[in-house]
Amino acid sequence: MKKNIESHDSLWDEYNPSEYMKDSRLGLDEKLVRFISKEKNEPEWMLERRLESFRVYQEKAFPTWGPDLSKLNLEGITYYAKASDKQAESWDDVPEDIKNTFNKLGIPQAEQEVLAGVGAQYESTVIYHSLKEEYKKKGVIFEDLDVALQKYPELVKPHFMRVMPPSLHKFSALHGAVWSGGTFLYIPAGVKLEQPLQAYFRMNAKGMGQFEHTLIIIEKGAEAHYIEGCSAPRYGADSLHAGGVEIYVEEGARFRYSSVESWSKDAYNLNTKRALVKKGAHMEWVGGNFGSNITMLYPCSILVGEGASADHLGVAFAGEGQTQDTGAKVIHIAKNTSSNIVMKSISKGGGKALYRGLVDIKEGAENAVVSVKCDALLLDEFSSSDTVPVIKINDSSAAIAHEASAGKISAEDMFYLRSRGLKEDEAAAMIVNGFIEPITKELPLEYSVEMNRMIELEMEGSVG
Amino acid sequence: MNILEVKNLKVSAGKKLILDGLSFSIAEGESLVVMGPNGSGKSTLANVLMGHPDYEVKAGKIIFKGKDITKAKPEERAAAGLFLSFQEPREITGLELFPFLFDSYKALNKSKSKKADSVFVFKDKLDKELLNLNIKDDWSSRGLNQDFSGGEKKKSELLQLALANPDLAILDEIDSGLDVDALEIAGQALQRFKKKKKSLLVVTHYQRVLKYIKPDKVLVMAGGKIKERGGPELASRLEKEGFKAFV
Numbered sequence: 001m002k003k004n005i006e007s008h009d010s011l012w013d014e015y016n017p018s019e020y021m022k023d024s025r026l027g028l029d030e031k032l033v034r035f036i037s038k039e040k041n042e043p044e045w046m047l048e049r050r051l052e053s054f055r056v057y058q059e060k061a062f063p064t065w066g067p068d069l070s071k072l073n074l075e076g077i078t079y080y081a082k083a084s085d086k087q088a089e090s091w092d093d094v095p096e097d098i099k100n101t102f103n104k105l106g107i108p109q110a111e112q113e114v115l116a117g118v119g120a121q122y123e124s125t126v127i128y129h130s131l132k133e134e135y136k137k138k139g140v141i142f143e144d145l146d147v148a149l150q151k152y153p154e155l156v157k158p159h160f161m162r163v164m165p166p167s168l169h170k171f172s173a174l175h176g177a178v179w180s181g182g183t184f185l186y187i188p189a190g191v192k193l194e195q196p197l198q199a200y201f202r203m204n205a206k207g208m209g210q211f212e213h214t215l216i217i218i219e220k221g222a223e224a225h226y227i228e229g230c231s232a233p234r235y236g237a238d239s240l241h242a243g244g245v246e247i248y249v250e251e252g253a254r255f256r257y258s259s260v261e262s263w264s265k266d267a268y269n270l271n272t273k274r275a276l277v278k279k280g281a282h283m284e285w286v287g288g289n290f291g292s293n294i295t296m297l298y299p300c301s302i303l304v305g306e307g308a309s310a311d312h313l314g315v316a317f318a319g320e321g322q323t324q325d326t327g328a329k330v331i332h333i334a335k336n337t338s339s340n341i342v343m344k345s346i347s348k349g350g351g352k353a354l355y356r357g358l359v360d361i362k363e364g365a366e367n368a369v370v371s372v373k374c375d376a377l378l379l380d381e382f383s384s385s386d387t388v389p390v391i392k393i394n395d396s397s398a399a400i401a402h403e404a405s406a407g408k409i410s411a412e413d414m415f416y417l418r419s420r421g422l423k424e425d426e427a428a429a430m431i432v433n434g435f436i437e438p439i440t441k442e443l444p445l446e447y448s449v450e451m452n453r454m455i456e457l458e459m460e461g462s463v464g
Numbered sequence: 465m466n467i468l469e470v471k472n473l474k475v476s477a478g479k480k481l482i483l484d485g486l487s488f489s490i491a492e493g494e495s496l497v498v499m500g501p502n503g504s505g506k507s508t509l510a511n512v513l514m515g516h517p518d519y520e521v522k523a524g525k526i527i528f529k530g531k532d533i534t535k536a537k538p539e540e541r542a543a544a545g546l547f548l549s550f551q552e553p554r555e556i557t558g559l560e561l562f563p564f565l566f567d568s569y570k571a572l573n574k575s576k577s578k579k580a581d582s583v584f585v586f587k588d589k590l591d592k593e594l595l596n597l598n599i600k601d602d603w604s605s606r607g608l609n610q611d612f613s614g615g616e617k618k619k620s621e622l623l624q625l626a627l628a629n630p631d632l633a634i635l636d637e638i639d640s641g642l643d644v645d646a647l648e649i650a651g652q653a654l655q656r657f658k659k660k661k662k663s664l665l666v667v668t669h670y671q672r673v674l675k676y677i678k679p680d681k682v683l684v685m686a687g688g689k690i691k692e693r694g695g696p697e698l699a700s701r702l703e704k705e706g707f708k709a710f711v
Contacts, residue, residue, distance in 0.1 A: 410554070411517065411518065412554055413554045413556055415511075415514075415515075415516055415517065415538060416550060416553065416554040416556070417554075417556070418515075418537065418538035418539045418542070419514050419515075419538045419539075419541075419542055419547075419548050419550075420542060420564075420568040420571070420572075420624065420628070421539050421542040421543055421568050421571035421572040421628070422539055422567065422568060422571055423539055423571075424537075424539075426567075426571075430556070430559050430564065430567075431556060431559070433558070433559070434556050434557050434558030434559035434607065434608075435557065435558060436558070437557070437558030437559075437560075437607075438558065
């Protein structure tokens with residue numbers, strides 16, 4: 001089992017010399033918050049919001065209802081570092097060592113054929129951004145958020161941290177104080193994108209925090225799919241990821257946000273993702289969570305308009321020493337809203353997977369329809385899974401369906417596949433990939449292939 | 465030469481001895497039929513020969529193509545040229561059938577240390593077998609046996625048998641769950657297999673499949689033991705008299 005865990009980390013274990021980290025500093029105070037804002041030449045209102053967030057951050061305690069975060073030392077984190085001075089427009093401008101890392105992750109090839117645009121975050125500054133010409137003509141904006149803040153303040157200011165306020169919890173407040181880089185995506189009314197837009201995030205330096213902010217606005221009747229993948233190399237020092245995603249899905253619009261996150265085994269992944277869904281609009285979350293020490297992630301849809309709907313699909317894989325505390329949150333505020341939650345978890349080698357969900361049906365949200373289904377697969381007797389599905393119903397017209405299952409890989413299924421010539425770990429990986437197929441089939445091909453490959457790597461040498 | 469030799473095989477599940485000293489052999493190109501009432505141990509025998517991990521071999525040996533495979537893993541037996549068609553094939557949710565068949569095909573061919581066939585060669589073979597078994601195109605979008613009817617599952621086993629092209633196929637109740645037309649298709653598939661000078665071990669409760677497979681040898685099992693041995697005439701006798709005499 002040890003061997004397996006070491007073996008698949010070769011990619012994540014390689015790192016580039018972090019020359020630029022020398023001048024960075026550990027810990028957080030008001031001076032650093034002001035420094036970040038000044039360094040980025042931000043408008044006064046953004047500095048004020050950062051400082052307000054910092055005040056909230058200082059007041060808030062760690063959440064006590066979830067996994068144990070007592071080993072997370074917030075004073076030992078680097079909150080801001082710059083990897084590259086200028087943003088690259090074309091692949092040729094990207095520095096060689098950074099390019100090597102991306103090459104290993106297969107980014108440029110993927111971009112050529114399938115993807116409409118690429119925004120890749122390396123440390124705190126987005127270094128590469130591109131968007132196909134046709135989308136530019138349609139008025140689609142796909143930018144580094146730091147750039148968008150300067151170029152499109154009229155779009156950024158009214159939306160920034162509105163659906164994801166600093167007051168939510170300690171890490172959204174921390175995020176508001178030190179956020180850096182990230183993506184701004186704007187789809188004008190009526191524009192429908194058929195190909196997914198992609199960004200790739202990657203933490204590199206040891207003990208580095210990453211606080212990218214993703215702000216997405218899908219105007220009336222528009223349709224788009226955005227996908228991001230995250231990975232971090234593996235280091236001894238704890239690293240913290242407290243990203244923020246906020247999405248505004250306007251009337252009649254449809255949006256899908258997909259992410260495949262594969263964090264190094266020491267990272268704390270404490271992410272906040274929220275969407276505001278207007279009348280007749282539809283929001284879809286598709287997520288895969290791999291790696292990390294502790295992940296806490298509960299994408300949230302707030303259904304504020306009549307007939308709004310949301311789908312939440314997720315996979316979490318908890319390996320040795322890992323806790324995946326993930327789930328979904330849907331708040332039904334308007335009439336005739338519906339939500340559909342499908343979560344699958346896999347735990348192995350003592351890993352803990354927990355589904356934590358909240359469906360909140362407010363008074364007056366008549367005829368809400370809710371379906372929650374969570375399935376857990378345990379690969380050995382040391383691993384565990386649990387569900388904490390909270391459903392609050394303040395309107396009696398709601399129709400709710402809830403199903404949960406937990407089970408092991410069937411020995412008969414294993415024997416069947418092995419009798420067809422497949423080795424034990426291959427057979428187990430096939431069964432696990434079959435188990436998560438309802439989620440992976442929703443991802444673009446190269447992502448579902450990558451997710452299946454990650455499962456195979458996790459399963460190598462793990463049985464028998 | 466014998467393709468399979470089973471010598472004094474004693475097998476337990478938990479504390480219970482369920483196969484009690486079986487000895488028999490199958491020569492190359494031969495068909496052996498194992499008959500017996502429910503609970504006689506004939507299905508257990510099929511699973512034990514394929515290496516089911518729930519059973520413990522307490523004594524005896526299984527020699528396949530001259531090699532002792534008593535302790536071999538199921539995948540090693542498959543690679544050596546042994547195949548088991550399951551009485552109740554498993555439904556593997558979400559595992560796409562055709563990619564699975566290709567993975568299995570590659571695994572078996574690699575182990576035979578032949579040059580692994582290309583996907584195009586595989587596709588030709590697959591298309592031919594789909595036609596032979598009268599399988600519809602929509603199988604390409606299905607999971608492995610997922611939501612298959614009883615008859616479809618047996619066709620899936622026969623498809624896998626044809627692609628695996630083993631030296632010895634063990635068929636556990638291949639004829640159950642088949643209607644008359646499906647039985648005809650299955651029977652022809654087995655005849656095609658036999659034409660290649662391959663060997664068969666047919667475990668069956670009924671006689672129906674014997675219309676297509678003329679057995680060279682017949683064993684009657686009851687209570688984990690072989691109660692009677694004979695040729696095709698024994699099968700005919702059982703058809704008339706039933707298993708009563710052996711229970």
